[in-house]
Amino acid sequence: MAAIAYSDIVPAPKALLHDHLDGGLRPATIVELADAVGHELPATDPAALGEWFVAAADSGSLERYLETFAHTVAVMQTEEGLFRVARECALDLAADGVVYAEVRYAPEQHLERGLTLDQVVDAVHAGFTAGMAEAAAQGTPIRVGVLLTAMRHAARSQEIAELAVRYRDSGVVGFDIAGAEAGFPPTRHLDAFEYLQRENFHFTIHAGEAFGLPSIWQAIQWCGADRLGHGVRLVDDITGTPESGETVLGRLAAYVRDKRIPLELCPSSNVQTGAAPSIAEHPIGLLHDLRFRVTVNTDNRLMSGTSMSREMALLSEAFGWGWAELQWLTINAMKSAFIPYDERLAIINDVIKPGYAKLIG
Ligand SMILES: O=c1[nH]cnc2c1ncn2[C@H]1C[C@H](O)[C@@H](CO)O1
Numbered sequence: 450m451a452a453i454a455y456s457d458i459v460p461a462p463k464a465l466l467h468d469h470l471d472g473g474l475r476p477a478t479i480v481e482l483a484d485a486v487g488h489e490l491p492a493t494d495p496a497a498l499g500e501w502f503v504a505a506a507d508s509g510s511l512e513r514y515l516e517t518f519a520h521t522v523a524v525m526q527t528e529e530g531l532f533r534v535a536r537e538c539a540l541d542l543a544a545d546g547v548v549y550a551e552v553r554y555a556p557e558q559h560l561e562r563g564l565t566l567d568q569v570v571d572a573v574h575a576g577f578t579a580g581m582a583e584a585a586a587q588g589t590p591i592r593v594g595v596l597l598t599a600m601r602h603a604a605r606s607q608e609i610a611e612l613a614v615r616y617r618d619s620g621v622v623g624f625d626i627a628g629a630e631a632g633f634p635p636t637r638h639l640d641a642f643e644y645l646q647r648e649n650f651h652f653t654i655h656a657g658e659a660f661g662l663p664s665i666w667q668a669i670q671w672c673g674a675d676r677l678g679h680g681v682r683l684v685d686d687i688t689g690t691p692e693s694g695e696t697v698l699g700r701l702a703a704y705v706r707d708k709r710i711p712l713e714l715c716p717s718s719n720v721q722t723g724a725a726p727s728i729a730e731h732p733i734g735l736l737h738d739l740r741f742r743v744t745v746n747t748d749n750r751l752m753s754g755t756s757m758s759r760e761m762a763l764l765s766e767a768f769g770w771g772w773a774e775l776q777w778l779t780i781n782a783m784k785s786a787f788i789p790y791d792e793r794l795a796i797i798n799d800v801i802k803p804g805y806a807k808l809i810g
C-alpha cells in the first residue's frame with residue numbers, strides 16, 4: 450500500500466500521550482523570550498535555532514540530547530514565559546490535528562527566578578486553558594491534560610507527586626519521572642509511587658529508553674506504573690521475528706502484553722538518542738505485529754523537528770501502515786489516557802471513529 454502523505458494525516462484526529470512542554474517551544478518564541486530575560490542562545494535566527502536544536506539533539510546519547518533543554522528551560526522561568534509556551538503548545542498541537550494530548554514538564558526546573566511550584570503550575574494551567582479556548586474558537590478543539598514530572602536525578606519526587614495530586618481537579622491528570630535513566634532507577638522514587646497509588650492517581654515512568662529491562666521491570670513490578678514512557682527496550686526480552694514464526698516473549702514482555710500496559714513509543718526521539726538505529730528498524734514494527742498496546746508520540750517536537758502527523762507519516766512510509774493502523778494507534782492512545790473512562794470513550798466514539806470513517810471512506 451502507498452504511504453499516507455503527511456498532508457493527509459494532519460486533519461486526521463490524533464491522540465498524544467508523551468510530549469514535553471519544554472521540548473516543544475516555537476523557535477521564534479525562544480528567541481523573543483531569551484531576549485527579554487537576557488539568556489544567550491546558540492543562534493538568534495529562529496530557523497537557524499530550530500536547526501541547531503535538531504542537530505544538537507541528534508547525538509546518539511540521551512545525556513547529550515538532554516543538554517539542549519538548558520535553552521528552553523532558561524526561558525520558562527516567569528509566569529509570562531510559562532503562560533505563552535503552554536498556550537502556543539495547545540495551539541500548535543490543535544493545528545496538527547491532535548484532539549487529545551497529555552503534556553508533561555518538571556515544575557522543579559522552573560524555580561530559578563523565584564517562582565513557587567504553585568505559581569508554575571498555575572501559569573501553565575492558565576496558558577493551556579487560553580490555548581484550548583482559542584483552538585476551539587478556530588474550529589480545532591483539543592483537550593490537554595498535564596502530567597507533572599519529577600527529575601530522576603533529583604530528590605523532589607514526593608513533593609512533586611503531592612503537587613500533582615493537589616492539582617488533580619485543576620488540569621493535572623498524572624505524574625512521571627524523566628531525565629538521565631542510567632544510574633537513576635525508578636525505585637529511587639518508590640515512596641512517591643506508593644503515595645500516588647494510595648491516592649488512586651495515575652503515573653507513567655520513562656523506562657527502557659537509555660537503559661534496558663531492569664528499568665522496565667522496576668517501573669512495572671516495583672513502582673506500579675500504569676504506562677511505560679518509551680519502553681522500547683522491551684524488545685530485548687523478545688526473540689525471533691513474527692515472519693519466522695519463532696517469536697518468543699520472555700516473562701516481562703509477556704506480562705506487559707498480557708496486561709495491555711501501554712508503550713509510549715517515540716520513534717524520532719529514539720533514533721536521535723540511539724535507542725533505535727532508524728525509523729525503518731524501530732521496534733515499533735515488531736511490537737505492532739505482536740499486538741502490544743502500542744502508541745506513537747512526539748516526545749520533543751522541537752528537538753526532533755517533528756509533530757504527530759510527521760511521526761505517523763514516517764511510520765506509514767517505513768511499515769506501509771494505512772488508515773486502519775493509524776486509527777488503531779490513535780484508539781490505543783485514547784484508551785490509555787489518564788482522564789476518566791467515560792471521557793475517553795466519548796472522544797473515541799464522537800471524534801476519533803467518525804474522523805477515520807470519513808478518511809477511510
Ligand atoms: O526522552 C526523554 N527521556 C528522559 N528525559 C527526557 C526525555 N525528554 C525530555 N526529558 C526531560 C528533559 C526535560 O527538561 C524534562 C521535563 O520535561 O524531561
Ligand SMILES: [Zn+2]
Nearest residue numbers: 469655678748
Ligand atoms: Zn520523554
